[in-house]
Structure formats: structure tokens, C-alpha cells
Amino acid sequence: MGSAAPPVAAQAAPAPITLVVSNARVFDGRRPELTAPTSIWISDDRIVAIGADAPAGAVTPTARTLDAGGRVVIPGLIDVHMHPLVVAGFDDIKSMDANYVMARATASARATLLRGFTTVRDLGGPSFGLKQAIDEGVIEGPRIFPSGAIVSQTAGHGDFRSRAAGAADGGRPDVLEQRGYTARVDGVDQVLAAVREQLRLGATQIKLAAGGGISTPLNPLDSVQLLDEEMRAAVRAAADYGxxxxxxxxxxxxxxxxxEAGVRSVEHAHLVDEPTMKLIAERGVFVSTQAYAFSGVFSRPAAPGSPPPTAAQLFVRAKAERVQAGLDRMMLLAKKYRVKVAFGTDLFGTERVVTLQPREFGARLKWFTSAEILSQATGVNGELLELSGTRSGYPGPLGILAPGAMADLLVVEGNPARMFRCSKSRPETCW
Ligand SMILES: [Zn+2]
Structure with a gap:
């Protein structure tokens, strides 16, 4: 080789700056402190640079300027446990027209975006069409990382069939299975078929039910679900798809x-014990958990005069109470072993419930500072979403404000730490 030609990247024309957010105090999604007032240089939907001066070689004649007036700018918030298509109770959804469900999900997606959540991970439900419409700019909503159907064994957390189903209908898929909320599988072949079907549809990650759940009426909490070989097959099929x-x-x-089968994140984990939390830490697994939904707010005693609960309702309530009882210990163990705690709300059903989404911030103050919680909802969640690799379809990282990242940002009026409440005795929680 003779004299080296300059690398191709050096010859590429610098991207024109389209927006400059000036006079901004930046929370970058990772560090707890804010920057001094500075500028964020943006080209279309990506951040090019953060600093007082224009990046070298930047072309700026057509740039718009937004003076943040010394306000705090944070990355767009991320919720990694949502169900955008679960717009009502599961039994109600079974009897709803699918277009009506999508109409409600469309309105809800816009409301989610306006609460500041610019990205969400869907952990069960047919949101592929909703995602496409948002990505195309047809409707307004957050970026969606869809899982498609929850892959579950028969008698697993994704098996929402009634007691009457089975013998009467020959085990046919119920409405939730037909519409892609859940996929019922038994045996490695069926697991592979269901996982690959979600990947074909555009799933950015796969969600399995590995144990009992609260909302499934016939499902004991302590049941262990899917055999090792079934789970390993799912992990391999997902890994082969990146x-x-x-x-x-x-x-x-x-x-x-x-x-042990190789999953990279776990949802809930409220009944974890110490050796298991240690294992989670050693393997670098994300704990995508919820404080607010499991703080007891949804299991208040019934109003006087209401009919006595049925046996099925008592069964579900007892499961919810058991999970709630584990919340404090789980969070303390997560802190002790410094595991990566992601921010997800799992609030689904009517819009009245989904609207409670921001309460997750305040519900975590018992264990974390405001800055830590804000990091969980931005930088940590962004790191979790990176596990989808190129399946995400978005060209830059999310949840951080840094060169190359997607320019999802919120200009916050007032002090964002006070969105939750900062502690005067711990000044590091206050900005
Ligand atoms: Zn969930």
C-alpha cells in the first residue's frame, strides 16, 4: 500500500444542523449532575454534539434555534414494561371489536407520549400495526419495542382460557391467542414456532412466561413454567435473530x-431470594420491576355494601398480596448487589390506570434518589433496549443525551428532581 487514502468517513459531508437547543442544563441519562448551560446540536432526529460551540465543520444556515432559557433538558422517558393493546381487562378485551381496541390504543399512545414517554417496550400484545403507524408518522405516539404474543405453556401465565374451555372446544386458541396477545405452546417445536412467528412479525425481543402470574385466574403463583429445553430453545432462536x-x-x-437458560432481563422478580439476586448480578441480567403497581394501590378492600368476592377473586387477591409483600426486600436486594434496575410500570387496562404511569417515579423514592430513578427511566432503560441490536430499527441509542443518540429530549419546566420530591437531608438528590 502506498500513501494511505483518508478514511471514507472523513470525506463524508458533515450533516447539516437542523436544530440547536441553547442555554440548556443537560441531564444526560447517566450522570447524576447537570451540566452548566450549554447547547445541543441536532441533525434531523440525531444529536451531533453537546457544547457551547458548533461542532467542527457543521453546516448551520438552516438551523432553527430553541432557547431553553436555562431550563433542564432530559432524555425522553422510557417505560420498559407496558401493554399498549391491553386497553381493558382481559375478559373485556375478548368481547371487544379489535378495531375498537386499536382506536383506544391509538388515543392512549398519544397520551403516553405527552406524559414524556418517547419510547416504550411492549411486553405482550399485538402492537405491530400501532408501531408501524407511529414510525410512519401517521399518528403520534412513542417509539415501540414490541414483543408480540406472550409465549406461555398450557396452564401458564399466558393461558387466559376459562374453566369451560378445553374439553368443550378441543383446546382451540381463544380470542386472546387468535389476536396475538398470547401464544400457547407445549414442547420445543411449538416454542420455536411461536418465537419465530413473533420475530417474523417484527418482535424486537421475546417475552416468555416462566412462572405463575396474578392476572391469570387459574394460575398458581408458585408454578414453574416452561422446561429448561423449551426456554433454551427460545433463547437460541432469539439470539439467532440478533x-x-x-x-x-x-x-x-x-x-x-x-x-440459567440465558435470558437477559427478568420482569417483576418480587419474590426473589438472596442467592438468586446474586446470580442476577453476576450474569448482568436487568431487573425490570415495578414499585407502584405492586404497592397495594390496586388491592384496597372493597367498598362497604359491595357483593362478597368470588373464590376466583379471592385467589387473585391473595396472589397480589403475596407479591406486594416481596417488594421492599426485592428492592433492597437489588440495591445491595447493585443490579441494573430498569423502569417499567406494567399499568394496563382502562386509560384511568395507564395515566398513573408517572407515579412509578415517586414510588421508588423509598430506595433510590431522584437522579437514580431518572437514570433508570432513561440511561438504564436505553441500555436494556440496546439488547435488541439492529432489530430495534432505530439508528441511534435511546435514553441518553450524547453525540449519536436519537434526539428524543424533554425541556423541563422547573426542577425535574422535584417531579418526585428531593430530600433536604440528602442534598445530592436535589438539583
Ligand atoms: Zn406485564
Missing amino acids: TYVTVHAYTPQSLQRAI
Whole structure:
């Protein structure tokens, strides 16, 4: 080789700056402190640079300027456990017209975006069409990382069939299975077929039910679900497609089996024990958990005069109470072993419930500072979403404000730490 030609990238014309957000104090999604007032240089939907001066070689004649007036700018918020298509209770959804469900999901997606959540991970439900319409700019809503159907064994957390189903209908898929909310599988072949079907439709990650759940009426909480070989098959099929598996699991047994099979994130984990949390830390698994939904707010005693609960309702309530009882210990263990705690709300059903989404911030103050919680909802969640690799379809990282990242940003009026409440005795929580 003779004299080296300059690298191709050096010859490329610098991207024109289209927006400059000036006089901004930046929370970058990772560090707890804010920058001094500075400028964010943006080209279309990506951040080019953060600093007082224009990046070298930048072309700026057509740039718009937005003076943030010394306000705080944070990355767009991320919720990694939502169900955008679960717009009502599961039994109600079974009897709703699918177009009506989508109409409600469309309105809800816009409301989610206006709460500041610019990205969400869907952990069960047919949101592929909703995502496409948002990505195309047809409607307004957050970026969606869809899982498609929850892959579950018969008698698993994704098996929402009634007691009457089965013998009467020959085990046919119910409405939730037909519409892509859940996929019922038994045996490695069926697991592979269901996982690959979600990937074909555009799933950015796979969600398995690895143990009992609260909302499934016939499902005991302590049941361990999917055999090792079924779970490993799902992990391999996802990895071959460049992505990963996350599991619904509360108990040590179901968590351990899933982690040994190679899953990269776990949902809930409220009944975890110390050895299992240690394992989670060693393997670098994300704990995508919820404080608000499991703080007891949804299990208040019935109003006087209401009819006595049925046996099925008592069963579900007892499961919810058991999970709630584990919340504090789980969070303390997560802190002790410094695991990556992601921010997800799992608030689904009517819009009145989904609107409570920001309460997750305040519900975490018992264990974390405001800056830590804000990092969980931005930088940590962005790191989790990176596990989808190129399946994400977005060209830059999310949840951080840095060169190359997607320019999802919020200009916040007032002090964002006070969105939750900062502690005067711990000044590091206040900005
Ligand atoms: Zn969920």
C-alpha cells in the first residue's frame, strides 16, 4: 500500500444542523449532575454534539434555534414494561371489536407520549400495526419495542382460557391467542414456532412466561413454567435473530431456570431470594420491576355494601398480596448487589390506570434518589433496549443525551428532581 487514502468517513459531508437547543442544563441519562448551560446540536432526529460551540465543520444556515432559557433538558422517558393493546381487562378485551381496541390504543399512545414517554417496550400484545403507524408518522405516539404474543405453556401465565374451555372446544386458541396477545405452546417445536412467528412479525425481543402470574385466574403463583429445553430453545432462536428473551417471573425457582437458560432481563422478580439476586448480578441480567403497581394501590378492600368476592377473586387477591409483600426486600436486594434496575410500570387496562404511569417515579423514592430513578427511566432503560441490536430499527441509542443518540429530549419546566420530591437531608438528590 502506498500513501494511505483518508478514511471514507472523513470525506463524508458533515450533516447539516437542523436544530440547536441553547442555554440548556443537560441531564444526560447517566450522570447524576447537570451540566452548566450549554447547547445541543441536532441533525434531523440525531444529536451531533453537546457544547457551547458548533461542532467542527457543521453546516448551520438552516438551523432553527430553541432557547431553553436555562431550563433542564432530559432524555425522553422510557417505560420498559407496558401493554399498549391491553386497553381493558382481559375478559373485556375478548368481547371487544379489535378495531375498537386499536382506536383506544391509538388515543392512549398519544397520551403516553405527552406524559414524556418517547419510547416504550411492549411486553405482550399485538402492537405491530400501532408501531408501524407511529414510525410512519401517521399518528403520534412513542417509539415501540414490541414483543408480540406472550409465549406461555398450557396452564401458564399466558393461558387466559376459562374453566369451560378445553374439553368443550378441543383446546382451540381463544380470542386472546387468535389476536396475538398470547401464544400457547407445549414442547420445543411449538416454542420455536411461536418465537419465530413473533420475530417474523417484527418482535424486537421475546417475552416468555416462566412462572405463575396474578392476572391469570387459574394460575398458581408458585408454578414453574416452561422446561429448561423449551426456554433454551427460545433463547437460541432469539439470539439467532440478533435479540434476546425476557421472562415474567416472581419466584427464585422460575427466575433461576430462566437465567440459567440465558435470558437477559427478568420482569417483576418480587419474590426473589438472596442467592438468586446474586446470580442476577453476576450474569448482568436487568431487573425490570415495578414499585407502584405492586404497592397495594390496586388491592384496597372493597367498598362497604359491595357483593362478597368470588373464590376466583379471592385467589387473585391473595396472589397480589403475596407479591406486594416481596417488594421492599426485592428492592433492597437489588440495591445491595447493585443490579441494573430498569423502569417499567406494567399499568394496563382502562386509560384511568395507564395515566398513573408517572407515579412509578415517586414510588421508588423509598430506595433510590431522584437522579437514580431518572437514570433508570432513561440511561438504564436505553441500555436494556440496546439488547435488541439492529432489530430495534432505530439508528441511534435511546435514553441518553450524547453525540449519536436519537434526539428524543424533554425541556423541563422547573426542577425535574422535584417531579418526585428531593430530600433536604440528602442534598445530592436535589438539583
Ligand atoms: Zn406485564
